[in-house]
Amino acid sequence: TGKGKAPDVFRYHYAIVSRIPNSFKDSSLKQKEPAKPIDLEKARQQHEEYVETLRKLGIDVLELPLDERHPDCVFVEDTAVVINGTALICRPGAPSRLGEVAVIRQTLRKELGLKIVEVDNDKATIDGGDVLWTGKEIVVGLSGRTNQEGAQAIAKAFPEYATCMVRVEGALHLKSLMSMAGPELIAVSRSPAAQKVLKRVQEQVTYSYMILTVEEEEAANMLYANGMRVHLPDTTIPKSFPIIENKLDFQNRYAQDISELQKADGDLTSMSILIQKVKHP
Ligand code: CIR
Secondary structure, three states: OOOOOOOHHHOOOEEEEEOOOOOHHHHOOOOOOOOOOOOHHHHHHHHHHHHHHHHHOOOEEEEEOOOOOOOOOOOHHHHEEEEOOEEEEOOOOOHHHHHHHHHHHHHHHHHOOOEEEEOOOOOOOOOHHHEEEOOOEEEEEEOOOOOHHHHHHHHHHOOOOEEEEEEOOOOOOHHHOEEEEEOOEEEEEOOHHHHHHHHHHHHHOOOOOEEEEEOOHHHHOOEEEOOEEEEOOOOOOOOOHHHHHOOOOOOOEEEOOOHHHHOOOOOOHHHOEEEOOOOOO
16 A cells, blocks of 8 residues: 655655663653653664654654663654754753753754754743644644743744644643644544643634544544554553544554553654655755
């Protein structure tokens, strides 16, 4: 089966991922107390499978070497927002993660030739996990990690698109609660926390979107690229899996288990930065 048709905005050529350091096991940030112990070998295996899955989508994956000084470095999504050839280098809201951006900046600039934009307000914090690019506009979650100054920096970096802000509670990031599951299609769970934030999104956005309602909160984070979806497996999302499986236009899809990364609050979008091919003049 060929690759599905996707509008150009969701057609990606490259991805940046980062390998998992040993420090991930004990020193990565975790919301849940007590945290479940992480099986490092299994985490690495799942990450390798994730990379393979990205390759199956036709994406050329750049794997950065692991960085022991940054236990959360596998969650590259939080370090940069890349839309349409421009990369905004984030200022992650967790102080332990600020240093992760250096290698990402370098890679985006030198290896991928993107236009780099820096945040010029040192009060601003941004985690890329709070930035939902719908293909038409940008929704920024104001969370424990991303503040108003951060949202303003995003709006300034991408003046060609409308940017709106929504308050996020009860989740680490906006994209822990919703994600794009197709062109003009937002996946979101039935959970009260997710529905509350969805309502705020719908009040703020310029376009209207279709909604795919799933059951488990973590099922709402999927990865849509090149006409295909990557979602969690039935072992993780038993109630939502049949909903996803039965969607007729979801023929091209991959189930990817990331259970060990979820223990550190990772999700499918958090482990890659997706990038379109830049047209050099
Ligand atoms: C953190 O707390 O920053 C990491 N342990 C998890 C970040 C996950 N990022 C994301 O979903 N965008």
